[in-house]
Amino acid sequence: TQLLEQSPQFLSIQEGENLTVYCNSSSVFSSLQWYRQEPGEGPVLLVTVVTGGEVKKLKRLTFQFGDARKDSSLHITAAQPGDTGLYLCAGSNDYKLSFGAGTTVTVRA
Amino acid sequence: DAMVIQNPRYQVTQFGKPVTLSCSQTLNHNVMYWYQQKSSQAPKLLFHYYDKDFNNEADTPDNFQSRRPNTSFCFLDIRSPGLGDAAMYLCATSRPAGGPGEQFFGPGTRLTVL
Numbered sequence: 001t002q003l004l005e006q007s008p009q010f011l012s013i014q015e016g017e018n019l020t021v022y023c024n025s026s027s028v029f030s031s032l033q034w035y036r037q038e039p040g041e042g043p044v045l046l047v048t049v050v051t052g053g054e055v056k057k058l059k060r061l062t063f064q065f066g067d068a069r070k071d072s073s074l075h076i077t078a079a080q081p082g083d084t085g086l087y088l089c090a091g092s093n094d095y096k097l098s099f100g101a102g103t104t105v106t107v108r109a
Numbered sequence: 110d111a112m113v114i115q116n117p118r119y120q121v122t123q124f125g126k127p128v129t130l131s132c133s134q135t136l137n138h139n140v141m142y143w144y145q146q147k148s149s150q151a152p153k154l155l156f157h158y159y160d161k162d163f164n165n166e167a168d169t170p171d172n173f174q175s176r177r178p179n180t181s182f183c184f185l186d187i188r189s190p191g192l193g194d195a196a197m198y199l200c201a202t203s204r205p206a207g208g209p210g211e212q213f214f215g216p217g218t219r220l221t222v223l
Contacts (some may be wrong), residue, residue, distance in 0.1 A: 031209035
């Protein structure tokens with residue numbers, strides 16, 4: 001079983017602050033996905049990173065894939081209440097995903 | 110828009126009464142997955158279909174079955190729901206040959222067992 005460790009498990013910040021979520025593994029993945037899930041809804045794909053060292057930006061969100069393709073981070077700049085949700089990282093090899101336990105982010109207005 | 114659709118969004122059943130959840134997709138993806146997700150936890154894979162081939166996870170209880178009559182539809186059957194089966198059930202699809210293994214999820218069905 002390939003395990004992904006996400007940290008922190010919970011994060012509560014004030015609107016306008018920055019935050020970073022980490023996703024680490026001892027296994028190498030061919031790609032890694034980040035999802036955001038709101039209460040009562042399914043996970044929504046935010047980004048896929050494929051190349052070691054890759055950095056992708058999606059508005060205020062910055063995603064980085066580690067050089068060895070074992071770890072990743074998600075950084076949110078100037079967080080807004082709409083960023084509140086459960087953030088899941090998932091490593092992909094073949095066509096199955098290994099999920100991290102998730103980070104619950106709460107952004108207070 | 111191409112998408113993954115799940116019906117119903119909310120399902121209430123009684124202890125031991127069989128229930129069927131449905132999933133359809135317009136993405137024309139050849140792999141369909143069923144996950145169980147409990148509160149604030151990561152989704153747990155129950156099984157998946159790669160085309161017509163059914164693949165069960167080793168720790169999925171026999172109480173859970175699935176059917177895929179065609180490319181677009183997939184069903185999750187729970188033969189005798191217990192209180193512990195109350196959860197969000199997520200359907201997802203992917204097209205492995207076309208990309209890096211991304212999965213696209215439906216909105217989920219929230220199952221309540223009374």
